[in-house]
Amino acid sequence: MRKFAIACLTLALGLILAAGASAADTIKLAVMEPFSGNFKDIGDRYAEGVQYAAEVINAKGGINGKKVEVILVDTEVKPDVATRKATKLILQDNVRHFCGGTGSSVAGAMEALADKHNTLFFTYGMAAASLTGDKCNRNFFRTCASTDMQSYALATWVAEQGFKKVFCIAQDYSFGQEAVAAFTKKLKELNPQAEIVGQVMHPMGTKDFAPYVSQIISSGAEVVFTSNWGNDLTLLLKQAQPMGLKAKFAGYYLNDELMINAVANDQAVIGGVGAEVYMISIPGQANQEFVAGFKKAKGFYPTWLRGKAYAATMFWAEALKKAGNDKVDDVIKAWEGLTYDGPAGKWTMRACDHQVQQPVWIAEIVAKNPYFSHAYVGPAKMVAPERISVPCEQTGCKGLAK
Amino acid sequence: MTSQRPRSLAWMGAAAAALVAAPYLLPPYQLRLVTEGIVFSLFAVSYNLLLGHAGLLSFGHAMFFGVGAFATAICLNGLPGISCLLAAGLGTLAALLAGLVVGSLLLRVKGTPFALLTLAFNALFFAIGVKWHTLTGGDDGLNVVPPKLNLGLLILDPGKGPDMYYLTLIVLGAALFFCWRFTATAMGHSVLLLRENEERMRFLGYNTNVTRLMLFVFVGGLAGLAGSFYTLLNAFVSLDAISIDMTTKVLLMTFLGGTGSFPGPVLGAFFYTYVQDYLSNLTDNWQLIMGVLFIGMVLFAPGGLSGLGQGIASRLGRSKTASQP
Known part of the structure; x- marks a missing residue:
């Protein structure tokens, strides 16, 4: 009996921890990436892309008058860690917008969580086809190519x-x-x-x-x-x-x-x-401006991961602008069918499975390039979206209506 | 002793009231942490039945947890219309079977060979999880939508925090209570005997292999039940649930809480859950601190948190009786 009482007392002590309050004048975007361990370099580069996008958006006055606040969350590429930290942000800090790009197991967990709490999750890097296939749900968007x-x-x-x-x-x-x-x-x-x-x-x-x-x-x-x-x-x-x-x-x-x-x-x-879906050598003015701006602001080049994350975040911002607010249900509705003409060509968010339809760029590795002293990508060639598209009925996604 | 009983009854009443009222008192995120704490309490208690009571150090407890977690997810996805309690039951059954198979293969080994073989079995189950991806989803894991539970008078939705909390509290609380009672049964005593003097037990006419096998099946089922609720709580299961990491986690919880008493692992599970939550907000290297904590605990307080608590309580009690003339 005594031992039970000790256990209960400690339990009660644990429960006293209180919750924090949150400010409502910014749009919070949580970046779920590995910032420690083996995959840190991938998480860091994705986050740099998102942060640069937020800087660009905020410099132009934000979205619908609100500034974007980027929150970096270390997932350790573990779904249970990602779930716990994201749950805390949702329940305690009222964060509604999430993104991430590393680990398809983390993606699956975040997809389930977005559905449960009606939040929004978009991925610029998680490629497993099933995410917009048989696992698809209305709170999950993919702005990169599937496998x-x-x-x-x-x-x-x-x-x-x-x-x-x-x-x-x-x-x-x-x-x-x-x-x-x-x-x-x-x-x-x-x-x-x-x-x-x-x-x-x-x-x-x-x-x-x-x-x-x-x-x-x-x-x-x-x-x-x-x-x-x-x-x-x-x-x-x-x-x-x-x-x-x-x-x-x-x-x-x-x-x-x-x-x-x-x-x-x-x-x-x-x-x-x-x-x-993004290469630094993509032709066109939009990409040249992005590369030059990024290099000037950060001091290094926006290689593939950074570019993918940047374009994805800009696309997300377009959806919020179209919705006129940052309420999840309105943003979902606005994003479906939306087209974004960015550095990597025209991206259109397909309504049937929330898989973006976009070109994929192919480039050969060449010795001489303007970016690095070592070999890197030569000029990128486009493979048009319709040539690589998976028809809605073949994805395995059984409809997103709730 | 007579004055002790009403007081501890009052304590228990207060604790029960606090547990029932928790969803009304706690912010949603804290409630979720408590729910997770209950799930891991059962997992750690089942581990301690092996380690603390039977003296068997296992490095493979996550295999049962994982089998339960995956079996539940597979049932929920593969059998439409199944109730989530039935899915959890089937998950537990799968873990029981895993316990039976693994246990019967490990009957004759003890000590270090036992520890290493459990590690090998854990790795085997993990490999099956990776390879058999049509069933387990491989590296991608499995998403589930836990269905609402219709109990006639009321409908519980495991997707909602308070509902999931009550469901976990009642089912896993009952399982924890059952474990507590188990340690006082004849079977529970024979497990202790197994640890203390197996040879003597055999001379007394016990078949120690049967006792060990029964224990293995029992703790396997309990860990599987915890795994099932882990799936229901997260609406998702990945290979992490069956990985060596998960084994390490339960080992840490049990050692931190203390192996010497029944509530030790419960304390450890809650302590780990809260400290992990707190530390991982401060630094990405929280595992380092947890590791130092573990080493410190093993070196300076081998009885764990519960041992520390009991030490303080008995010292207080002694000073009280000493001050009385």
């Missing part, structure tokens, strides 16, 4: 180049499997003569790629498709070139400047192509 769209864009490029022998290598988990499946499907559709001469799904965190590289070489592949990221991409590229692999790489993340830096061998990356 389907990104794979379709690369398949389009491979088909156009007329490659006949293709090899696929990817990390063995949901994302890698999704990416390879979508790529294979689209390639067969576009060019039935193209042949997948080999496919490897390797464990995450592989250190020795030599056996896979020799498999690629002996398959006679002309091009290698990969959705690898992080160390799995760095090591693959680093080990492939010295072994004499001549095939080109067509990859999701070849345009990552930190990865190219880590490979530390320009010859290993030159000639490969990357595909993204």
